[in-house]
Amino acid sequence: MIWFHTPNKVVEIMRRHNISPDRAFGQNFLIDETAMRSIISATKIENSDTVLEIGPGLGVLTKNLAAQAKGVTAIEADSRLLPALEETIKGAKNVEVILKDALKFDLNNLPPYSCFVSNLPYNVANPILRRVLSSGKFKMAVILIQSEVADRLLAKPGTKTYGALTIFCRYYARIRKVRDVSPGCFFPKPKVRSTILRFDMHEGITPDPDLFMLVRQSFKHRRKTLMGNLIKAGYARTTLTKALQGSKTNKLSRAEELSLAEFQALYEALNS
Structure with missing residues (x-):
């Protein structure tokens, strides 16, 4: 009742x-x-x-x-x-x-x-x-x-x-x-x-502030490409190019095109 x-x-x-x-x-x-x-x-x-x-x-x-x-x-x-x-x-x-x-x-x-x-x-x-x-x-x-x-x-x-x-x-x-x-x-x-x-x-999940920072930086200017936003955030172009290739992410992609798993792959590539 x-x-x-x-x-x-x-x-x-x-x-x-x-x-x-x-x-x-x-x-x-x-x-x-x-x-x-x-x-x-x-x-x-x-x-x-x-x-x-x-x-x-x-x-x-x-x-x-x-x-x-x-x-x-x-x-x-x-x-x-x-x-x-x-x-x-x-x-x-x-x-x-x-x-x-x-x-x-x-x-x-x-x-x-x-x-x-x-x-x-x-x-x-x-x-x-x-x-x-x-x-x-x-x-x-x-x-x-x-x-x-x-x-x-x-x-x-x-x-x-x-x-x-x-x-x-x-x-x-x-x-x-x-x-x-x-x-x-x-x-x-x-x-x-x-x-x-x-x-x-999800079980066993702990906060990952560095991943979240990457995501926020990627979405800062929605009309910019992912690469454009991250260069503006301070990432070196050569480092980004290598990480995008390593994570199989198109360098012309925008942030809203990436899933959580794809952001995690990019984050791992940037920190490998």
């Missing part, structure tokens, strides 16, 4: 606690039962699993996760929401709430979790996503995110939306689309559509 707030209930709770959605926190509360059911179903969590949630808001998703998981840790930045959040999760003894800005919170201070779940605020989605994926703390994640960002993560090489963020995320996880979520599923309604994504983390 999925438990959720109707729009009228959300308004009543916020009025009672004298709070309103704050644009500074990118707050759009999920109020749709079907969307919430899709998130819960995509996690496939069991009663032995532990979950970390960032941005619990009014606590509706938190309460539903707690009903199925061993424990839920919820990190909330907005202290105004705490009374409403505590009211919603009342009786759920397996929920720990941490009042902290997730961007300033060191995930290394937390134990490993089975799953990460979040209705990510649009204004901080990118940096939080990067921190979560690179932390090595999770086996999988289910994230509700702005569709424009989701399209970038799902993009294929050779397309306009394919970029450095695509490669960064695929380095850490296999990503699949669960479903789109319309603006009417939130209160207040955002101006854009959202998408639920599931991330299955």
